[in-house]
Amino acid sequence: MIPARNTFLLLAALALTSFSSPALDEPTKVPSPSSTNPAATVNGYQPKWWKEAIVYQVYPRSFKDSNGDGIGDLKGITSELDYIQGLGVNVIWLSPHFDSPNADNGYDIRDYRKVMTEFGTMSDFDELLKGVKQRNMKLVIDLVVNHSSDEHKWFVESRKSKDNAYRDYYIWRPAKDDNVPNNWVSFFSGPAWKQDPATGEYYLHLFADKQPDLNWDNPKVRNEVYDLMKFWLDKGVDGFRMDVIPFVSKREGLPDLPADYMTRPQFFYAMGPHLHEYLKEMNHEVLSKYDVMTVGEAFGVTVEQTPTLVDERRNELNMIFNFDAVRLNRNGEAWRDWTLPELKAIYTNLDQTSNVHMWNTVFLSNHDNPRVVSAFGDDSAPFRAASAKVLATMLLTLKGTPFIYQGDELGMTNYPFTSIDQCDDIAVKNAWKALVLTNTVSPDVFMANVRKVSRDNSRTPMQWDSSANGGFTTGAKAWLAVNPNYKDINAKQELGDPNSIYNYFRQMAELRRKTPAFVYGDYKDLDPNNAKVFVYTRTLGKEKYLVVLNFSEGAVAYDLPAGLKAGELVISNLAKLTDQGGTLHLKPWEARVYKL
Ligand code: NOJ
Numbered sequence: 001m002i003p004a005r006n007t008f009l010l011l012a013a014l015a016l017t018s019f020s021s022p023a024l025d026e027p028t029k030v031p032s033p034s035s036t037n038p039a040a041t042v043n044g045y046q047p048k049w050w051k052e053a054i055v056y057q058v059y060p061r062s063f064k065d066s067n068g069d070g071i072g073d074l075k076g077i078t079s080e081l082d083y084i085q086g087l088g089v090n091v092i093w094l095s096p097h098f099d100s101p102n103a104d105n106g107y108d109i110r111d112y113r114k115v116m117t118e119f120g121t122m123s124d125f126d127e128l129l130k131g132v133k134q135r136n137m138k139l140v141i142d143l144v145v146n147h148s149s150d151e152h153k154w155f156v157e158s159r160k161s162k163d164n165a166y167r168d169y170y171i172w173r174p175a176k177d178d179n180v181p182n183n184w185v186s187f188f189s190g191p192a193w194k195q196d197p198a199t200g201e202y203y204l205h206l207f208a209d210k211q212p213d214l215n216w217d218n219p220k221v222r223n224e225v226y227d228l229m230k231f232w233l234d235k236g237v238d239g240f241r242m243d244v245i246p247f248v249s250k251r252e253g254l255p256d257l258p259a260d261y262m263t264r265p266q267f268f269y270a271m272g273p274h275l276h277e278y279l280k281e282m283n284h285e286v287l288s289k290y291d292v293m294t295v296g297e298a299f300g301v302t303v304e305q306t307p308t309l310v311d312e313r314r315n316e317l318n319m320i321f322n323f324d325a326v327r328l329n330r331n332g333e334a335w336r337d338w339t340l341p342e343l344k345a346i347y348t349n350l351d352q353t354s355n356v357h358m359w360n361t362v363f364l365s366n367h368d369n370p371r372v373v374s375a376f377g378d379d380s381a382p383f384r385a386a387s388a389k390v391l392a393t394m395l396l397t398l399k400g401t402p403f404i405y406q407g408d409e410l411g412m413t414n415y416p417f418t419s420i421d422q423c424d425d426i427a428v429k430n431a432w433k434a435l436v437l438t439n440t441v442s443p444d445v446f447m448a449n450v451r452k453v454s455r456d457n458s459r460t461p462m463q464w465d466s467s468a469n470g471g472f473t474t475g476a477k478a479w480l481a482v483n484p485n486y487k488d489i490n491a492k493q494e495l496g497d498p499n500s501i502y503n504y505f506r507q508m509a510e511l512r513r514k515t516p517a518f519v520y521g522d523y524k525d526l527d528p529n530n531a532k533v534f535v536y537t538r539t540l541g542k543e544k545y546l547v548v549l550n551f552s553e554g555a556v557a558y559d560l561p562a563g564l565k566a567g568e569l570v571i572s573n574l575a576k577l578t579d580q581g582g583t584l585h586l587k588p589w590e591a592r593v594y595k596l
Helices: 008-015 074-079 081-086 122-134 153-158 219-235 275-285 306-310 340-352 372-376 384-395 426-436 443-453 491-495 501-514 516-520
Strands: 055-058 091-094 111-115 138-143 193-195 202-204 239-242 293-297 319-321 401-405 522-525 533-540 543-550 556-559 568-572 583-586 591-595
Touching: 074 081, 074 122, 081 122, 111 122, 111 219, 122 138, 122 219, 138 219, 138 293, 219 275, 275 306, 306 319, 340 522, 340 533, 372 384, 372 443, 384 501, 384 543, 384 591, 426 443, 491 501, 501 516, 501 568, 516 533, 516 543, 533 556, 543 556, 543 583
Parallel strands: 055 091, 055 401, 091 138, 138 239, 239 293, 293 319
Antiparallel strands: 193 202, 522 533, 533 543, 543 591, 556 583, 568 591
């Protein structure tokens, strides 16, 4: 998810960084099991629509432009609802669609009750919501309330004077020794404080200086948030993805970041002393009154802390995004080569730290991360399609609600960036200033990393067809260049090809939807140390499925563990083979699902 700090320099140190268990959180306190009615459970779990859902993330700016201005919009999304439904997903998560000056592409909100002008009007939103409901899908929107835009009327007021009625809506501190109030760093490079000329005081911004952090310790702020949540829920939206929600409660006294958190400040900013109190209050005041799905973007939350946020008996959130898997390929913001046993260990850890009263998410991409096939598969021509299908098989058969990012169902790839001028993301532009313009990192090294991890890789426009700009816009220019491979990789071509990634994805989605074992079944990794093949079972009562994924570019003769034999082949991404015994002859990047 979250973009650059100026960490390129610290790669060596980061290589040793452990992302688990900083001893800063409260211990997990969950009541003992008993409270649920076992008769209503499946494998111990309370069935819920959001546990059975497949979520598709739409990044509105890049999805589909309806009016030729080069920027995606709500009407564009409405026009492609059949495409989304055809994929077999049933929930759409819409990245921010609110009025914003776009310092951070909509994650800086100026008015929480207004639609971004470039995206359309409130009646366009209502049409979109109607179209989603007509198709029996659900719409989840982004709740970005750790910070607002500095152009929000609350901040415009707040900065005017120390005694303004809105002063305490944000986090203001006087200078300390003629300098910033503490050593906190922003995720977008530089200090997390900016001095404001009107009063000479500093305000806190964990992200861009145009994203001042709201002061959640002020009950008025929390009530404003609950009101705006009700505004959207009363319109009929089905829940929220909550942007960096674990950061909303700040540590008492705003103490300096300890040295060992400098390169991973998220673990210091997250899980502040009142977080649980505020989430419980939000749940009581708002969420408990609606049948909604909530998923917290839990950057800086460890697997061990997760139950404290999502155990249903605590009445806080439904699910969180844990970043261990999606960030496995990163040392800070620099690319690192990852291994399959590491990835498997993460999924096992997530599963083993879980219990029947909580639920996980599964995702390997979003608008803050590179393309899934480029980061976790192999986007070279011979293996792009097969590896994208292996990843789809995995995402749709692991335990937890899958979140799929737009374009990944087509196997869209990272963009071949060669110059900083091709980039849009504030995180990358600030990092360029902080690192390249100070001669700390060479432009070549910087750009090589951009090609691997930059957020802009996933933000290039959807590739709809082989016409100019990939059919994303009828205008001359898209807001961010379309990937030059759009003539080969696009929705129109894939819809017409029965062997396409899109059509495979849709079969996999159908398989998940009709197979409770892939939702509620137990998960077991059968061969954790195998560096090439990922083999696991999902078991629900007597129903058992075996998933075999070759994550390598070579053929593998794989001996199933003793006692296991290939059963009925339910799906494979390559030609169906006839392996019947205990040895599977896997082609490069082959995926198979068997019913045992
Ligand atoms: C997380 C969002 O996913 C990211 O895009 C954004 O820049 C930060 N939060 C700040 O809102």
